[in-house]
Amino acid sequence: MTYTPPIAEQRFLIDHVVRLAEVAGPNGFADATPDLVDAILEGAGQFAAGEFAPLNRIGDELGAKWSPEGVTMPAGFREAYKAYVEGGWGTLAGPAEHGGQxxxxxxxxxxxxxLGSANMGFSLAMMLTPGAVEALKHHGSPELQKTWLPKLVTGEWTGTMNLTEPQAGSDVGALKSRAVPNGDGTYAISGTKIFITFGEHDLADNIVHLVLARTPDAPEGTRGISLFLVPKILPDGRRNDLKCVSIEHKLGIHASPTCVMSYGDEGQCTGWLIGEENGGMRAMFTMMNNARLNVGLQGVSIAERATQQAVAYARERVQSARAGHGRDPVRIVEHPDVRRMLLRMKALTQAARALTYYAAGQVDRATLGDEAAKARLDLLTPLVKAYGTDIGCEVASIGVQVHGGMGFVEETGAAQHYRDARIAPIYEGTNGIQAADLVGRKLGLAGGSTFAGLIADMRGEAGGQAALSALIDLCEAIGGELQAASPDDRLAASYPFLTMLSVAVAGWLMARQAAVADELDGDPAYLAMKKAATRFYLEQVVPEAIGLAASARAGAEMLYAMDEDMLAA
Incomplete structure (x- = not known):
């Protein structure tokens, strides 16, 4: 199955959801002219379809291979990564003072x-490096920036994020890795990290690890964590004392080596402090929030690829007569239930993309100094990560269903999309953690004014959409209730509320697009598709989210009505 980049959809969102023209000008991103934007969309799509998509099946079947000497990627991956670097695709949003555009x-x-639609597993090699760039840009010393940023920006070197340890899991405050001062401004790093994406590979000449560790006498918990830059190859060309001791055998994303990393086995692992001592979580969250947006985008990517494949299959597969329309077998795309599934896939994918692109627009506004946009981005980040990845899983699952029995057969490729998508709701903070972050921290930003501002903007454009208006009203009411609720009741409500708010935001942005499509003089087929997808989302998905209000208001008591022994019975 080939990949066709959705260029028309991407351009429509850039114009009418991101509204890039508002930030691309003499006081903003002056170089982002319409011609350049078009060239990037066309070029990126062609590159992904031509270089990355052909390796998708190969990466799934062969995967990354570990040996004591390191991790090797399947044939063709190193060449494709080199083409990515030489094409300058990693430099687009990089800081200009360090070689970015x-x-x-x-x-x-x-x-x-x-890249994620073309080859999700491989795209992870590119996903974390921009986060490492952001962490160094905002928290690294001028010396660290000068030494490490230029080749991270180009992608000649890749970056990783090292948080998780075997005994700690998502409880980062329980980590035990150590960083002892060497007396020369460097630190001796020791410890083991797990689930490190592309922690070792043969695509680039160096890998720059960002590692959380504790200095001697550091406070307990997250208050005592510092962040360190720990490269595979030191500035003098020597190999650092770190190694990948194994890679995980996973359900999907086989082209992405998930590594167990060991630091300082010989007592000679050198690292440099990023930011202030004991300020590691603040610095790491700069990287993590970047990664969370990109993980939400992975949900969009896999949903797009699964939708394209399901539509192509449904248009070719002939099976059974359509009820009430004669006896001759028809292509399954003509059957009402298959049409329902395909339209749901398309509407969900477009809605998740709209939410993700809108958040990207807030990143750009925040970069230009818009504090309100920065606050809104903080509020939206858990929605993008959780809802985007939930949609990726749902759409990939529907894609298997459209294929019928053949969807459960690996040769069609539908199963790979489902397997690849399933990790996304887990890593970079599980979606349950995102929901807890939303109700525990983000609703109360700026005394609740950030949430109130989002509600007001949505309500201002939702006129005439009864279901969407009702959902927005419910989100406002329940959001207020949760801020006064007990911790248990707040957390019990967190996931259904996150879904409600995500659907409200996505529905608002879909409604905006449909309104534009009514007035725009463009491709009639595309505009009709946009209006039909929006109608499905507003009339079928939004009411489903309204139905979650009961769950969001149910409280925690029923969750504990069954004790542990009953659960195990």
């Missing part, structure tokens, strides 16, 4: 969407 983050997200 200084273009809007939105355009870099378009590239990542295309």
């Amino acid at each position: 200084g273009l809007p983050h939105t355009l870099a997200m378009v590239v990542m969407e295309d």
